[in-house]
Amino acid sequence: TRTQVAIVGAGPAGLLLAHLLHRSGIESVVVDNRTYEQIAGTVRAGILEADSVRLLVDSGVSGRVLTDGYRHDGVVLRFDGVNHRIDFQELVGASVWLYPQTEVFIDLAGRRGVDGGDVRYGVADTAVEISGDRPTVTCTDSDGRAGRIEADLLVGADGSRSICRHAFPPGAREEWFREYPFAWFGFLTEAPRSHPELIYTRSEHGFALISQRTPTVQRMYFQCKPTERLADWDDDRIWAEMRRRVNGNGFVLREGPISAKSVLPFRSFVTAPMRYDRLLLAGDAAHTVPPTGAKGLNLALADAAVLAEVIVDYYAEGDADVLDRYTERVKERVWRAQHFCYWLTTMLHAVAGASPFDIERQRGELALITGSRYGAAYFAEAYTGWRQSRSV
Numbered sequence: 001t002r003t004q005v006a007i008v009g010a011g012p013a014g015l016l017l018a019h020l021l022h023r024s025g026i027e028s029v030v031v032d033n034r035t036y037e038q039i040a041g042t043v044r045a046g047i048l049e050a051d052s053v054r055l056l057v058d059s060g061v062s063g064r065v066l067t068d069g070y071r072h073d074g075v076v077l078r079f080d081g082v083n084h085r086i087d088f089q090e091l092v093g094a095s096v097w098l099y100p101q102t103e104v105f106i107d108l109a110g111r112r113g114v115d116g117g118d119v120r121y122g123v124a125d126t127a128v129e130i131s132g133d134r135p136t137v138t139c140t141d142s143d144g145r146a147g148r149i150e151a152d153l154l155v156g157a158d159g160s161r162s163i164c165r166h167a168f169p170p171g172a173r174e175e176w177f178r179e180y181p182f183a184w185f186g187f188l189t190e191a192p193r194s195h196p197e198l199i200y201t202r203s204e205h206g207f208a209l210i211s212q213r214t215p216t217v218q219r220m221y222f223q224c225k226p227t228e229r230l231a232d233w234d235d236d237r238i239w240a241e242m243r244r245r246v247n248g249n250g251f252v253l254r255e256g257p258i259s260a261k262s263v264l265p266f267r268s269f270v271t272a273p274m275r276y277d278r279l280l281l282a283g284d285a286a287h288t289v290p291p292t293g294a295k296g297l298n299l300a301l302a303d304a305a306v307l308a309e310v311i312v313d314y315y316a317e318g319d320a321d322v323l324d325r326y327t328e329r330v331k332e333r334v335w336r337a338q339h340f341c342y343w344l345t346t347m348l349h350a351v352a353g354a355s356p357f358d359i360e361r362q363r364g365e366l367a368l369i370t371g372s373r374y375g376a377a378y379f380a381e382a383y384t385g386w387r388q389s390r391s392v
């Protein structure tokens with residue numbers, strides 16, 4: 001197959017890019033080693049910034065986020081057993097939408113289908129080659145046939161364990177990396193909402209997050225050890241752990257049967273430049289954030305929007321140097337989000353062996369955010385997403 005842009009990874013970054021390129025008359029082929037059902041069935045992120053919602057709606061992916069999603073005008077930061085609401089609308093005039101990544105995927109995949117896009121799920125043995133005349137992707141299609149895709153450009157939107165990233169020659173990019181001594185244990189529960197909005201909780205027993213999916217299905221997380229084993233956590237033990245972190249002062253979790261348990265990796269990672277020759281990286285392949293703050297999906301969508309524009313310019317100007325604009329245009333957003341996720345993580349998590357000073361300082365930091373209009377506005381602006389048009 002010959003195409004203009006070969007895209008590895010049919011997650012939000014890869015599929016949105018394919019959609020936006022199609023709208024500009026540029027064709028692409030997308031491959032993913034996961035099946036459609038695997039991608040649609042894996043519980044991932046849940047929060048979209050206003051700009052992400054606008055992007056999905058205005059570019060014609062789907063308006064379903066507006067009808068099936070839930071607008072949230074604030075969140076709660078809970079510490080020392082007390083809820084502190086951050087009012088996004090009042091502070092910065094913005095909202096976020098609770099709309100699961102799995103639904104974003106279904107919308108994007110559906111739109112590609114309607115538009116006749118070439119998206120190949122369930123491929124195996126994917127390999128990329130960028131040293132020849134044109135970048136190529138080889139793989140075994142789901143029907144067992146060998147596939148070979150030759151393209152003008154190759155985009156790695158293949159997640160944090162990207163194979164495309166490893167096609168950069170040694171020394172062609174830098175890496176920035178940070179690990180954390182904890183992870184998140186995530187699960188779904190069949191229960192009514194415990195609260196109208198999300199609650200990010202700091203407790204002496206560690207962090208917990210109460211999120212949602214629908215009126216009858218809730219998503220929750222609690223801080224755990226990176227080595228935690230799912231088999232050691234039955235429903236009773238999970239609820240006992242959640243209760244001791246969040247219940248109190250009249251707040252009581254609504255409990256139910258638990259499913260979709262997983263331990264989420266926790267790290268901060270950036271690589272740059274995000275381009276080498278005709279290979280570009282987008283989304284988690286280029287940068288990973290810890291989940292606190294819900295920025296990963298939003299960054300992936302923002303990357304795709306910028307990359308689509310840069311690729312359009314590349315074809316218009318016929319000059320490969322145009323591709324360098326991509327890293328230049330996205331790196332500030334990436335590092336702001338890196339800082340925000342790191343900051344929120346360190347403010348809300350319990351670290352084994354923390355000194356009494358560190359613990360009190362953490363409380364002071366939370367009080368600065370929740371007890372000050374400016375502190376709260378700083379948080380609200382970051383959480384809802386920095387507006388594209390706002391210059392700093």
Ligand code: DHB
Nearest residue numbers: 045046211291292293294
């Ligand atoms: C969800 C995940 C997050 O990491 C977060 O900060 C908020 C919500 C979620 O899955 O609902």
